Amino acid sequence: MSYEFDAVTTLAPVAGDEATLAGDFGTGWLVGKAVNGGVALAVAARALSLAAGPRYPDAIAVTGTYLNPSIAGPLTVRTDVLRRGGSLATGSALLLQPDADGTPVPRVLVQGSVGDLGALPPDDDGPTDPPTDLPAVEDCISSTENRPPSLHKSALLDRFDMRLDPATLGWALGEPSHRGMIQGWFRLRDGREPDTSMLLFAVDALPPVTADLGRLGWAPTLQLSVYARARPAPGWLQLRHETRHLSGGQFEEDARIWDSTGTLVAQARQLARVPR
Amino acid sequence: MSYEFDAVTTLAPVAGDEATLAGDFGTGWLVGKAVNGGVALAVAARALSLAAGPRYPDAIAVTGTYLNPSIAGPLTVRTDVLRRGGSLATGSALLLQPDADGTPVPRVLVQGSVGDLGALPPDDDGPTDPPTDLPAVEDCISSTENRPPSLHKSALLDRFDMRLDPATLGWALGEPSHRGMIQGWFRLRDGREPDTSMLLFAVDALPPVTADLGRLGWAPTLQLSVYARARPAPGWLQLRHETRHLSGGQFEEDARIWDSTGTLVAQARQLARVPR
Incomplete structure (x- = not known):
């Protein structure tokens, strides 16, 4: 079986330039005309991992700064691996897409470290961040089946099964909680199990999360950082994100993901623009 | 008057290569033999801002991935500005230092967006993150005057005046709270007032913050992201940082800074290695 997420993150070396890889966003990951920023980050981070070599299969800490929205269709990623160490390789990856004249336009600039999450030392006696009080899957609301009219044509929402905590969904009924928190369950619709790449x-x-502040609409990401803390177990993921501070038309959004065993597997933060 | 922080962040274009700037860490910002990672980030972000041009004086969202510890002495920063937009310029900056043979060795790779914090739209009705319950300056403990023996020769501690909340300082007496939080007041010793660069x-x-978990020692930073949310007012800064999750020998450290008016001026997150 071939999975949709594997297709969009498939990259092949460009002939004559082993540091550049080519792929295609297709049309399945769009909200409006823009490719989801997490998908673009996953593609660029995969390129960095491939360029670094097989000893570095996982994104450990990667950051993307967004220059222009990615669109459907072909892409290339130019990688620059600056260091290959014992446990981490570090470098950058610039994702580009051709404009109408074929000139490459930068979409997202990624940098960070890739490595092997399976080779990290065993946990010791520090604090761990437990899953939150998310109701059971069957008590949550499907975002695909209850999408607002503005998202009826969103291809992205067809890629996954998301069940949102009703307590954080008041905004969809015109009654935002103003707490600045949204959480829910998540899995890919075609049954592909989560891995490090999918976490990105x-x-x-x-x-x-601005929806929960009563500010509906697209919140363009300026920068997004993800730390993958462990490889996820199969099954549903728990997603939670929240914001504390809105100023100057910008807000930070902190995201956490737990796997089906309750292990924290990813932490993310982004700075984004408040929807107008 | 010439201030120490202005000296370490002074950069001059390299003749014949306008995208490269040269500076010098000097010897004043060392812990052991390594330059503080925040200073290295501030220097690289300053280079990005200078290369972008006078319309982009402030770091808005910058991330550094650390390849090798910076050391005392000269440095260069190679910048690559990918986009200059109406409000933000975006690009990368690679900070290098010569090895014994003069070969440039990468220390920290920085990327992000620079702009004008003074030109952001006025705040509107979102949540804001208030200062924490930090005791008054005179009720806190000077880290400079009460430094542990291992830091008697730390030049870095001579650069600033830091007053730590005694409730988060038990670790210095062998009684860590295990909450994973440290907070205190901060200003530069020579009276230089804070600005965006100093926040980095x-x-x-x-x-x-691992000290508060009973794990004393240096925690090497893998990646550090800083969002400057507003230009700080003159006076003392309030610093607070904390961690939630230690796994695989790594932990995240979230830092927040408020200025003397109680405004949140910076949010930062880093992934670092737990001290051995």
């Missing part, structure tokens, strides 16, 4: 997408899959 | 240093100035 999942951290940006929930509706912008 | 200040987010990394407190002792590693």
Whole structure:
């Protein structure tokens, strides 16, 4: 079986330039005309991992700064691996897409470290961040089946099964809680199980947390950082994101993901613009 | 008057290569033999801002990935500005230092967006993150005057005046709280007032939060992201940092800074290695 997320993150070396990889966003990951920013980050981070080599299969800490919205269609990623160490490789990856004249336009600039999450030392006696008080899957609301009219044509929402906590969904009924928090369950619709790469997408899959402040609409990401803390177990993921501070038309959005065993597997933060 | 922080962040274009700037860490910002990671981030972000041009004086969202510890002495920063937009310029900055043979060695790779914090739209009715319950300056403990023997030769501690909340300082007496939080007051010793650039240093100035977990020692930073949310007012800064999750020998450290008027001026997050 071939999975949709594997297709969009498939990259092949460009002939004659082993530091550049080519792929295609297709049309399945769009909200409006823009590709989801988490998908773009996952693609660029995958390129960095491939360029670094097989000893570095996982994103450990990666950050993307967004220059222009990605669109459907072909892409290339130019990688620059600056260091290959014993446990981490570090470098950058610039994702580009051709404009109408074929000139490459930068979409997202990624940097960070890739490595092997399976080779990290065993946990010791520090604090751990437990899952939150999310109601059971069957008590949550499907975002795909209850999408607002503005998202009826969103291809992205067809890629996953998301069940939102009704307590954080008042905004969809015109009654935002103003707490600045949204949480829910998440899995890919075609049954592909989560892995590190998929986490980079999942951290940006929930509706912008500004919806819970009564500010509906797209919140363009300026910068998004993801730390993958462990490889996720199969099954549903728990997603939660929240904001504390809105100023100057910007807000930070902190996202956390727990896997089906209750282990914290990813932490993310982004700075985004408040929807107008 | 010439201030120490202005000296370490002074950069001059390299003749014949306008995208490269040269500076010098000097010897004043060392802990052991390594330059503080926040200082390295501030220097690289300053280079990005200078290369972008006078319309972009402030770091808005910058991330550094650390390849090798910076050391005392000369440095260069190679910048690559990918986009200059109406409000933000975006690009990367690679800070290098020569090895014994003069070969440039990468220390920290920075990327992000610079702009004008003074030109952001006025705040509107979102949540804001208030200062915490930090005791008054005179009720806190000077880290400079009460430094542990291992830091008697730390030049860094001579650069600032830091007053730590006694409730978060039990670790210094062998009684860590295990809450994973340290907070205190901060200002530069020579009286230089805070600005956006100084915030990039200040987010990394407190002792590693792992000290409060009973894990003393240096916690090498893998990646550090800083969002400057407003230009700070003159006076003392309030610093607070905390961690929620330690796994695989790594932990995240979230830092917040408020200025003397109680405005949140910076948010930072880093992934670091737990001290051995």
